[in-house]
Amino acid sequence: MKLNLNIQPLNSWLNVKNEPLIISGPCSAETEEQLLSTAHLLAATGKVSVLRAGIWKPRTRPGEFEGIGSIGLEWLNKAKEQTGLPTAVEVATAKHVEEALAAGVDILWVGARSTANPFTVQEIADALKGVDIPVLVKNPVNPDLSLWVGALERINNAGITKLGAIHRGFSSFEKSSFRNEPMWELAIQLKTLCPGLPIINDPSHICGNRELIPYIAQKALDLDMQGLMIESHIDPSVAWTDAKQQVTPAALAELAERFSLRKPESKNEEFTDKLADLRKQIDKIDDLMIQKLGERMAIVEKIGQYKRDNNVTILQVNRWDEIMQKRSAFAKALNLDLNFTERFLELVHGESIRKQTEIMNAGKAEKGIAAEAHTEVKA
Structure with a gap:
């Protein structure tokens, strides 16, 4: 059975200047200086196609840093003006969608916690009706392909045809080297259901530490995923959230240089x-x-x-x-x-x-x- 989604090819709605597609930026927008400095360094690498930053950060427990809020959208806008990089943010409510659209954000993504809740996804979908903007949907926290598919369908039913998925791994009770188990088979199943659906891999959230990112990123590319979302911070050691999984812009550039790019087919x-x-x-x-x-x-x-x-x-x-x-x-x-x-x-x-x-x-x-x-x- 194939998934019947009305979607446009990735290259028709996102100008990818480099291969592979890399979406990068800090886990959280912390200060204007931090975001702008990181953005300039990422742009200077020539490897990054989209600037990402967490504005609203749903945390597992209260009391942790939960995002700088709407003012971060102004910083993102300034970063886009200065670097020319299109911007991407996570949205978890209709209000987030409205504010991000009003601020001119170029790409939205639905986070793993949101994907797990059909009520939340439907609220986001309703807020997107009549809007022409790319939307990426992360897999749910738990390994449930139906929830992932359902979220994509809800967004697509709202009229969003510039649609893609983000594979960020799944929560597991088993202890392993990864923060979230890749469970590649679920991403492969999704790709089989809808071959035309772009899938972006998020090695930062799968790994939970920067040392494993090269391995996961290369495997994702070998499985014909269309790009990578890698968190980058000007100084990860002082990051307010997820410090261990972020890399410096310089490290990201070095990583991108080592990628082996393979084609899905050969004319030989x-x-x-x-x-x-x-x-x-x-x-x-x-x-x-x-x-x-x-x-x-x-x-x-x-x-x-x-x-x-x-x-x-x-x-x-x-x-x-x-x-x-x-x-x-x-x-x-x-x-x-x-x-x-x-x-x-x-x-x-x-x-x-x-x-x-x-x-x-x-x-x-x-x-x-x-x-x-x-x-x-x-x-």
């Missing part, structure tokens, strides 16, 4: 023919995998019937441990990633449990019908 006939041949091989293997999974599930059904008839539980932990140990060792010998192997086995095992549960419940239902029929005959 030899490459195209070789790729087509390799894909045919993959298709054959995929067909074989599906066939073998079907055969496996047929045996699973027989096992479920046998367990039911002999009054044995579905889940047998020792057998599951044995499968995990043996299959993981075999996968390791084949140089398969351990996490991938475990996730795959858990998925197959979960489907096996589901099938056996159906068989167990069907058996109970059949016994119940038979008992009722026997009672009626006796009566």
Whole structure:
């Protein structure tokens, strides 16, 4: 199924002077001097296409710096006049939209917390009706593709055709090196649903620290994302918010120089023919995998019937441990990633449990019908 969005291509509404597209600026506009100085340094790199800054900052807990407020829009305007960079800000209410539009902001984005709340998104969408302005929608805090899609649809239904998404990672209970887990598969699913939708990666919020930004940024570009939103501050060590994930303009320029840019397609006939041949091989293997999974599930059904008839539980932990140990060792010998192997086995095992549960419940239902029929005959 494809996502039916009425959107314009990125290059028709944003003049990208450099590749890749980089949206950059401080996490928060703190002072006029801080914002203007950062903007001038970013413009001087020749790598930045859009200046961003947080004006209203929804924080997790009260008492933290929650943005300089509307006066920051005046500073952004001054920065645009002096550098020529178009500007972008986050909006979380209809009032934010009205003030940003009145101030001449060029691009708006909807934050992760807002995307998670359809009421908030609809309020923003209503405020955007009749307006022709680019809007970017960040993924929701939690890994919920439907919420992300729903927010994009609401904004698009308001008449916004200059529409894009921002992949900033997802909250997770698991501890890892990242502030927000990338969960690339969700961004890939969105891209599959709507191939024409521009997706911008936000490595700053995924990483939570500047050291990991190069890795995530390059991976995003390798996955054919249309650009990057990277937070930059003239002196990150004294930043009022998210100091660890911001880079200096000079560091950003150095980072951009090291990016490897790859094209989604090649016109080289030899490459195209070789790729087509390799894909045919993959298709054959995929067909074989599906066939073998079907055969496996047929045996699973027989096992479920046998367990039911002999009054044995579905889940047998020792057998599951044995499968995990043996299959993981075999996968390791084949140089398969351990996490991938475990996730795959858990998925197959979960489907096996589901099938056996159906068989167990069907058996109970059949016994119940038979008992009722026997009672009626006796009566």
